[in-house]
Amino acid sequence: MTQRLLLPCLRGAIGTWVTYTCLMRLSDIKDLISFADDLHKNKNLSQLIQRQLKRERKKEIGDYLLNDEEAFFNSLVVAVYEGEPRWHQFDKIGNNTLGIEDFETPDYTLESMGYLSLSREEKIFALDGQHRLAGIQYALEKDEDIGRQQISVIFLAHFNDAAGLKRTRRLFTTLNKRAKPVNKDAIISLDEDDLCACVTRYLVEESSFFGGDRLKYQATNNVGYADTKNLTTIGNLYDLIKVVIKEGCGLSPREIDNYRGGEEEKGKFFNLVESIFSYMFSTIPCLAEFDNAESHASREQVIALYRNRENGGHFLYRPAGLKIYLQAMCKFAKLNKFMDFESACFRFIEKTQDVDLWLESDFLRDKVWDATQKTIMVIKAEVRKSIIMSLATFAIKK
Template identity: 40%
Template sequence: MTSASEAALVLPALRGVMGDWVYYSCLMDLGNLAKRVRYAEEVHKNESLSKMIQRRLNSGRSTQIAEYLRSQPERFFNSLVVATYKGEPNWFALSNIRSHANNKELQDLDEVTLGSVGFLTLSGDEELFALDGQHRLAGIKKVIKDGIDQEVSDEVSVILVAHKDTQRGLERTRRLFTTLNKTARPVSKGDIIALDEDDVMALSVRRLIEDTDLFSGKRVAFVASNNMPSANTTSLTTIGNLYDILMILFSSAKTDLKKSRADLQRVRPKDEELKQYFELAETFFVAMRDNFPELKAFFSAKDTTAPVKKFRGSHGGSALYRPIGLEVFARIIASLTTELSVKDAVARAAKLPTKLSEAPYLGLMWDARNQTISNSHKVTLRETLLYMLGKSKYSEATLLERYKKETGDDKVSLPKKIK
């Protein structure tokens, strides 16, 4: 609750109606947002329910959003939805304060239009709480608390709706709160890869496709998931899988560029550092090409149809021509970088078998009877391959037990280690 009345505030605003809600779309600067708007604890009178909302906000998101506000010149937010009650909000339409300027276009505006444009005044006694955009509000509060160097304070679009402190009013506001948060959908992976200008993996994927021959043309399937279309006979993998591989490389491999997934997705690095990420991605795939014969056949071919048909199909082929296989190898290589460079880690991993018809893929990744790929045993497959290199995190007994159980063969033995 606010301990004292804030100063009166005049906000430029638009007045609108949707359903039985009257709302005001206003501009509010970061300082006033941080000072005047609280979280949605008022949605619930029950203290435990209010704390559930607070716990959801106690994540790293506020720090990430604060850093975004502090460091991104092209920062932008969509509107926050804020409920207001108590105090004396007042609406002054332009129809009540019509300009005397000799402007024919403005003079010809009808009363409905003029009545939708004006100013909303807040006396300072209002209680304001966010119904939608609470993580953004948490980031705003943090950046204002920690300090932000701006010549002109950012203005954020805020949609104000009226809340009544009655049982009916609480039900109505709770319904709006859940509607706004339940119907919100995250940006799709495909849209991120195609459009995001901060996500390091998305930027690197696009550059691999646009600026190199590695994945130009039909060499990559423009599918946002890891499911390769069965009819595809030209692509090594999908853009979704390419994105995931770079995420593993950038967040798990021990390099000077290693960062958390959240930072890689939300904080665009400076151009020189971004160039280094792209060079790391290119280095990785060039090393894969140079060390795995089946990949060399793909990357060196003008027409990739022949190698794809040879190494992917109902007959099985190579694990590296399947998105799951590339992901497993990316994780193995990332694990090996604790002792080796990325290039040397790839060379070491290249000593492993890749034929789906052989151990350890048979029964874990490749179902020979149904001629299908299984995604259910990735951990055991990865650890078995790492065991063959002497690097599994499991003991031999534990891994053997998992291997027998997941292959469905009580008599099977672990594959031999590779020297």
Template identity: 30%
Template structure:
């Protein structure tokens, strides 16, 4: 039996009770289970489908976050409770008392009355998580691997499930899992305080001499440049993606905030890449300053949806440069810049024709794209592969490749 300090509220159909529970009380004897572990809401075959939706990598990431981060915090797990005999004991506030020497007025006291109490669970109840399945599974893994963390407290919201109205609980499960808007794209990068790629991306657009310019960053929330944006250089999502290319860490690394020294080191890595690009092509800075008639190698630098423009102004091109940059050692940065400056990045060039641009940006062929940029920069020596693959690409577009591509 456990006693939980709660506040009681009501929102439309649902009475709910907000509380905190120790990890060990949630996990031990599976006091709280997932929907797929319950036979209450859905049939067995539906539960099997739900079980397959459980993402083991996400569970591991949550467990590592809880066990490794002193600033750990989880959002409330919303659970439905039925069976057994849960007991609500209200704490009576029908008395005058003061807060900061002010007596609470009767209207405020009337609202507070009935909101505080103790929810007692005997252990005979069945409690299943309507929202927070992965957090629940992450807590199980955490307690298994780190039993000393069992005293940690987690926010939990109880709703009272009525077996006679399964439709109500199913609808609540749907609302919580389908319609709840979770941060993603640029919004997630703005909010994330653990992912070093996101943290460094924010620092770059705040502190870097060029990337901090208002014209450098598109306002889009995705990693793609809108057709209507003919002036910005890149996106926040692209900068974060480039950071992950540069840092080259396993996915789990981005779930735990590194030390300040590590973050500074990562910032220097990212700055080295962007400085190399801007040193090689100072015309990009002129473009961002909205100077007229800016050219690279006597060709205008621009981006539009009609003729493509420069690959340097495309997120996919910037990520390709970041990949190539990682293949040069710290003592080869000047070599990287020298060779990079000799490449024509205009999308109408035969190098990129059909591979990146064919009346619109072309996706796919990622292996060939990476090997091609390395070939141009002298870091890939399988010449026959390049010519064979480019011939294939040209043939797919009813054109003939003339073997005119060679390292700079």
């Protein structure tokens, strides 16, 4: 039978969290603590968190542990669930303790000291200190002897249901936001206060047109010619949603980044964005072909037709093209104030579904597509504005 691991511990409380601050050996940290990859039912979203870990930081921190006699770490913050963690309280200071009259003994002190024991079957992942965890793993691969060193680790209880996942995701980004700017990968995959990130995750996990492997899980907007599986990237999807919510719905960047609406209001944005994309994929022929492809092979044929080196393909199969199209849609909605936003979006999609947006068309050649070099051009600001206004006015006049 595997022995339980006993950790010296202080129990405390802040906000709605009960904390257990333990002293752990680096070897136990390496064996028991993993990265935050259990925060989504969609594992591609979870993998985004690990991609933000920088290899050079891992080596830098590991070498620091190995070579600096004065090495020091702040506490790791970890979430724990499953297994069988137990709290063992001890209270040695009592009325018969010598000199008790010289002590001020707040109520919490007798409940705060003890041990936390682990069955070693728990699932534990780092919420704050992922680079430090990677550095510890790197250092122990080089020298197992440093595994006897100890640092403090703050344990938080995590509940693996919808409310618990949301609460832990919010804490992850809160901790990291306070320390340094959070990468776009982490914002998309974890941030519970960023409205566009919440909508992005909703579409990825609940919609058919961006579900499964139809999306490239990277935060940048680049999709290469060799990619015949994905329409666009999750980073571009996040940017598209921000266009709709910021330029269409009129929310400010601050309101988006730190959304304070309730779940019912947030659900309205989920439904609005899903409705717009659903109408796009059912109405615009080139997107409908992608959505209706019944196999990987047929989807690859669709993408090869609409994104290629020969003629460039179609504007909506380029991240920049999708963004400009949605910006034009929002411009159309602003020019039609007598219509509600969702209806205006539908009207714009109907009116522009047959517009020639092939990159070789007169409309886009030598503005977006270099027909001689066979490559996408850097789209200048005035060209972008011209395309947006042209599409919006075309929809109005048609």
